[in-house]
Amino acid sequence: MRSSDIKRKIIDETKILIKKNTAITIKDIAEACYVNIAAVNYHFGSKEQLLYIVIEEVIDELKKTLSETLFQEIGDHPIEELIEKFVSFTYSFAMDNMGMLNYLFLTRELHPDSSSLLIQSFFSDNEFTKLILDKIKTTIKSTNPTEVYAKYMMLFSSFSFPLFIQISQAKSSTLQAGTLQDPEFRKFYIKNLVKMVQEK
Numbered sequence: 155m156r157s158s159d160i161k162r163k164i165i166d167e168t169k170i171l172i173k174k175n176t177a178i179t180i181k182d183i184a185e186a187c188y189v190n191i192a193a194v195n196y197h198f199g200s201k202e203q204l205l206y207i208v209i210e211e212v213i214d215e216l217k218k219t220l221s222e223t224l225f226q227e228i229g230d231h232p233i234e235e236l237i238e239k240f241v242s243f244t245y246s247f248a249m250d251n252m253g254m255l256n257y258l259f260l261t262r263e264l265h266p267d268s269s270s271l272l273i274q275s276f277f278s279d280n281e282f283t284k285l286i287l288d289k290i291k292t293t294i295k296s297t298n299p300t301e302v303y304a305k306y307m308m309l310f311s312s313f314s315f316p317l318f319i320q321i322s323q324a325k326s327s328t329l330q331a332g333t334l335q336d337p338e339f340r341k342f343y344i345k346n347l348v349k350m351v352q353e354k
Contacts, residue, residue: 157197160187160189160193160197161197161198162184163187164187164189164193164194164197164198165204165207165208165211167183167186167187167212167217168183168186168204168205168208169208170186170345171183171186171207172205172209172251172253172254172257173252173253173254174252174253175248175250175253176252176253176256176257178253179201180194180195180201180292183201183204205257206271206324207346208254209254209257209258209271210271212251213271213275214275216244216247217275217282219243220240220243220244220282221281221282221285234344234348236289237309237344237347237351238308238344241340241343241344241347256269276310277307277310283306286309287302287303287306287307289311290302290305290306290351293352294351294352305339305350305351308350308351309350310352312347312350
């Protein structure tokens, strides 16, 4: 097997492992790929560097799917539909990638690199961010870029918080709070997100 194929296999197998597992070892990765630990270190330098590459790819795939599918599908439909689809799709993604979210937010292995990865993905000047900002601009009928960006920051923060709660709930049996998994909670939460975005 070529070196590039081995490297690709290690990345792909790590994606599978990290989906549900909140703690994986370099031994777990090596066994899943049928290679030795030295091969993982040779291709990536460390487990942390491998995880960073894997998470970066997964986030890029999420953004691509959201951009190509959801936004094209919605077109000029109301903001309620945009947020509903955005929340539903991203929440499903989060439930399928709980291990990855744990590495991003609750472990020290990737910090501070994981934080810069999130900022670059969702707050830098890129195609994905522009799509959302344009939709918000149209919705609130504002030409003030600072106001539009403030709305985006509020929307992103408000949307992300239930995901953080869900991650914490997965690790604690005592914490119980409304989450997007509850249809009634989700209905009211989305309704108020829409209201928040539309208010001047």
